[in-house]
Amino acid sequence: MKQSWLHWLPLWQPPSLGKSAIKTAPSAGSRTTPDTLVPMLTGVASGAAIVASGITMQFQAGEERFWILQGIDLEIPCGSLQVLLGPSGVGKTTLLSILAGILTPTAGTVILLGRSITALPECQRSSLRLQQVGFVFQEFNLISALTVFENVQLALTMKGIHGSIARQQARELLNQVNLSDKFDQLPRRLSGGEKQRVAIARALAGKPRLIFADEPTSALDSQNGYTVVSLFRQLTRNHGCTVLMATHDQRFIPLADRVLQLEDGRIVQ
Numbered sequence: 458m459k460q461s462w463l464h465w466l467p468l469w470q471p472p473s474l475g476k477s478a479i480k481t482a483p484s485a486g487s488r489t490t491p492d493t494l495v496p497m498l499t500g501v502a503s504g505a506a507i508v509a510s511g512i513t514m515q516f517q518a519g520e521e522r523f524w525i526l527q528g529i530d531l532e533i534p535c536g537s538l539q540v541l542l543g544p545s546g547v548g549k550t551t552l553l554s555i556l557a558g559i560l561t562p563t564a565g566t567v568i569l570l571g572r573s574i575t576a577l578p579e580c581q582r583s584s585l586r587l588q589q590v591g592f593v594f595q596e597f598n599l600i601s602a603l604t605v606f607e608n609v610q611l612a613l614t615m616k617g618i619h620g621s622i623a624r625q626q627a628r629e630l631l632n633q634v635n636l637s638d639k640f641d642q643l644p645r646r647l648s649g650g651e652k653q654r655v656a657i658a659r660a661l662a663g664k665p666r667l668i669f670a671d672e673p674t675s676a677l678d679s680q681n682g683y684t685v686v687s688l689f690r691q692l693t694r695n696h697g698c699t700v701l702m703a704t705h706d707q708r709f710i711p712l713a714d715r716v717l718q719l720e721d722g723r724i725v726q
């Protein structure tokens with residue numbers, strides 16, 4: 458799903474209409490936990506980066522309503538690489554967007570990094586995302602008029618990191634993704650794999666604890682895809698970052714700590 462990266466920080470446009478849909482009602486087992494009943498620190502105590510309960514999402518297409526997610530319960534441990542697998546249109550972007558607090562589910566609750574976000578006002582969710590969450594997309598969404606270095610520096614600026622500290626951190630992030638020789642290049646001069654590594658460096662600005670990656674390997678060949686997913690794995694191992702990656706690509710499953718298969722609105726493990 459093509460989205461502007463800048464959109465994801467304060468705002469987000471929901472995905473477009475038109476693929477497969479589930480037109481049945483959610484199961485009787487679907488539940489909605491009142492947000493006030495969820496302790497603020499649930500999840501962190503148990504080492505979970507995300508705890509989702511009874512996530513249900515209904516969309517409307519013309520006159521018709523359909524359920525795309527049907528009562529998903531999920532706990533994602535800190536410091537792990539989780540792969541959300543499923544065919545196009547099954548609801549991966551929708552689920553990612555709900556877990557990141559960008560979309561509000563029809564029912565259910567999400568605890569993100571110990572905070573119950575479902576009932577938080579958008580400005581507080583946006584601020585939590587800005588400080589703690591990084592995003593990586595299929596289409597890279599780099600700013601074409603800025604150099605590689607400036608793309609990362611801008612992300613740091615948006616997180617309140619300026620001047621020589623921002624420059625130092627931008628250098629470190631780009632070194633971390635092996636792009637130390639590309640600082641002054643414009644994105645159009647980079648290969649797809651290099652662009653995605655810039656996008657990862659940018660997503661890591663401000664040391665987020667959680668990375669959401671939506672189809673990050675779809676535009677890449679096997680080797681570059683492997684480099685990107687290996688990089689995610691390294692981040693979980695060396696920096697304690699949690700990565701949730703949505704994909705329909707089964708090639709990188711061996712690198713995941715856990716595969717969550719999304720099927721008919723539910724997670725099948």
Ligand SMILES: Nc1ncnc2c1ncn2[C@@H]1O[C@H](COP(=O)(O)OP(=O)(O)OP(=O)(O)O)[C@@H](O)[C@H]1O
Nearest residue numbers: 471472473474475476516545546547548549550551
């Ligand atoms: N705001 C919306 N209103 C109505 N339908 C929507 C809305 N957002 C998404 N959908 C529909 O919900 C379904 C799931 O979309 P979603 O983008 O989450 O799937 P996906 O698994 O991420 O697909 P892809 O891999 O192609 O990106 C699709 O049929 C989509 O058209």
